[in-house]
Amino acid sequence: MSNNLSLSDIKTFVAIVSQGNLTKAAEQLGSSRAHVSRQLSQLEKDMGVQLLTRTTRTQKLTEAGEVFYQTCHNSLQAIEKAAANVLEMTNAMTGTININSLGGVFGEDYLAKALAEFSLQHPNIRTNLSFESRHVNLIDEQYDFVIRAGEPSDSRLVCRPLMTMEMGLFASPEYLEKYGTVVHPDELSQHRCLAGPIVKWQFQNSRGEQKDILIPTVMNCNNSRVLRQFALEGSGITRLPSFYLKRDLEEKTLAPAIKGWFITPIPVHLIYNKLHYQPERVKVLINFLCDWFSKKII
Template identity: 40%
Template structure:
């Protein structure tokens, strides 16, 4: 038998022809099954035997039978082709089924844990055959290289290889408890933040835009006695009077209403931050992924508007 690497490139159609001949017991019936001619089937078998360097079927004008090598080859190829056909069927129907897995990476805090989390809960209840992995890792995910299907990301979109749908803008404010402001004094300008305990996340340079056009944009390096990348922790610390926090208004709107927190600045604002839903440019997007994208685009944007 020829054992060189050429045998690995044997035409799959020639193997299908051989299996069909062996199953049908005749060239004519096999040709009819594959919608081709008897002569073409004969050529395919001859090509396969030449490539393998072994006779698979002994044929005469009246009959045919498998050789011992042909019987062994037939058994293995028949099983392999069944697996291939099953894999093709599974792959081609997977995109149409509302089942399977979706991996989502999302910003944490109130955006991910509350808004997105609640939407995912509802989606799972409506689609019990879809498994969703929701990840809140803080590292900036490369969607092209990672295993994630969807990423929800705050900030400017830079990667043009992805589809980025803006879900809305997140309003950011600067807040402190009345007890802290009474103890440490009220602020009128961002530069005064240098003299205060600021509760920070990953960003320690706070940028402010004046509502008065005669003023210039200000960026201040801040510090304090607590740094944490979880907004809920910073929010709770501000409530206890431990310092000044800068958070999405969504965290603080109820606390402002009931007087537990106050807005620190009236004449200085923080730029709004866009929230994007990112996914691959894929013409063959599975139905389950399309459904989740549409669901999130309907559920999340209305909730980004703070009601202070």
């Protein structure tokens, strides 16, 4: 084995394993797939051992590769933490915070306002905000925290509650006059339903009965503003947070579309990896957001 292993090649190997394939590793590293492949081959040559078994479709760590990956992954994290410690000592409240959050009304109207207030208080901190609903792997992806609806199950993650979204079914008065108000979730199969990414709607009634319905939809969109507009035009029934439609309900341009049943409220959490080092700026923002949302009546 060579005594001059390349740190760049080792970082590339860790990225290949973390990302799952050469192409994604190349994207993360800002390199080409061919260059990443050459780095892996050179590392295996220098070590005199195969680290990955590869086909055109799959890759799998060898026994030696598994041991090497775990050690290198932990070592690189330790180096990153040491460098961050030094940086924090000299300039604690500067730098970038990377956030991935659900968008829609929550992200565009509420989170944006909170982050703008934080930015005024800490002008030397830069926030990099992405709106997505996909699953984010906080173990490997470079986000300081994510904000998601629902209950995550990964024990490696810390979940800080931000708010609970009260949900409801809503439609225009014209639609309800034509098609009638829903009195049981099963009746939704006979209605024009407008849905976002979630098409399995969960209901409860005052007697504690629960009902999960797979909704047949006439329109799907991952933007709540579009769903609201369709409902306002009388195109169907949609499921949205009640706070988003407060003005519409007051002006009676939309109305509740179901009686006797309610949709299970959805918790919103700020989530981060408890194993990752957190700079002071990230801790300050997390506490700021938790405090900001706790004081809001939404």
